[in-house]
Amino acid sequence: MQLSKYISDLLYRYECVMVPNFGGFVSNTMASQLNNQNHRFTPPTKNISFNVNLQQNDGLLVNHIAKSLNISFDEAALRIQKTVENWNQDLQKSPLLLQNIGQFTLVDDQLSFEPIDKINYLTSSFGLSDVDANYVLRNNIVTPQQEIVRKKSYSKYVAAAAVIAGLFIGGNIYVNNLANQQDIVAQQDLTAQIQQASFNILTPLPSVTLKVEKKEAEKITYKYHIIAGAFKEEANAAKKVALLNKKGYKASIIGLNKWGLTQVSYESFNSKRDAINTLNKIRKVDNKHAWLFINE
Secondary structure (H helix, E strand, O other): OOHHHHHHHHOOOOOEEEEEEEEEEEEEEEEOOOEEOEEEEEEEEEEEEEEOOOOOOHHHHHHHHHHOOOHHHHHHHHHHHHHHHHHHHOOOOOOOOEOEEEEEEEOOOOEEEEOOOOOOOHHOOOOOEEEHHHHHHHOOOOOOOHHHHHHHHHHHHHHHHHHHHHHHHHHHHHHHHHHHHHHHHHHHHHHHHHHOOOOOOOOOOOOOOOOOOOOOOOOOOOOOOEEEEEEHHHHHHHHHHHHHHHHHOOEEEEEEEEOOOOOEEEEEEEOHHHHHHHHHHHHHHOOOOOEEEEOO
């Protein structure tokens, strides 16, 4: 199985793709940069790095393969396990090249990863190429004749602006003085009314005692969660939960993931079979990108 293809597909949509018992591929968004040597702007890009400590099975890669190959969750997990075993064997002999991702080399029993820079996983930059900065710089060159004309025009604008500013300030002073006089008269009338007013409560209102019962929600820890999305802003996650609840799902916020994003679950289960059956239904009727998160 060409596992690198499925990893590459997910890197376009997710910030991290973990391969169980191998490691995690993490994407980092880089802003547009200027190369001072060739004076060219590069578009924003998504660089890929590798973290050998991210070996937990979060279900993302397994679900994607199971859906793509139309096989069961367990069968997809088994195929990934066999592929990882083959990778480790190949690394003992020579470097391991993953298409469109990068190359692994085993150095002193430590994995070294070199990404392929030609692939940009940032979907918003599709179709964008490098821009020559010289075109921008040439447009800013001003000839001596243009500078003289610009200074003369600037002097005229300054003189006109001074006249307009004088008229505006004078008008403002008059309006402000008139408004202040009106405020003083209104304040005096209000003060007189307050001094003449009397407040007399003849019959006090009876006191009311309210009994409030506090009921703590029962906390249940589930193992399987069908993920609807992960949000940077918690308010957006709450909106997603409300929307899913209106559709009839038992949606909830299950906490933050390793990247500080708030995860929203369609529903949560302790039964693996129930979780997978519900996941398949959700993919058909609501969200084909929903996936299963396993809280181990």
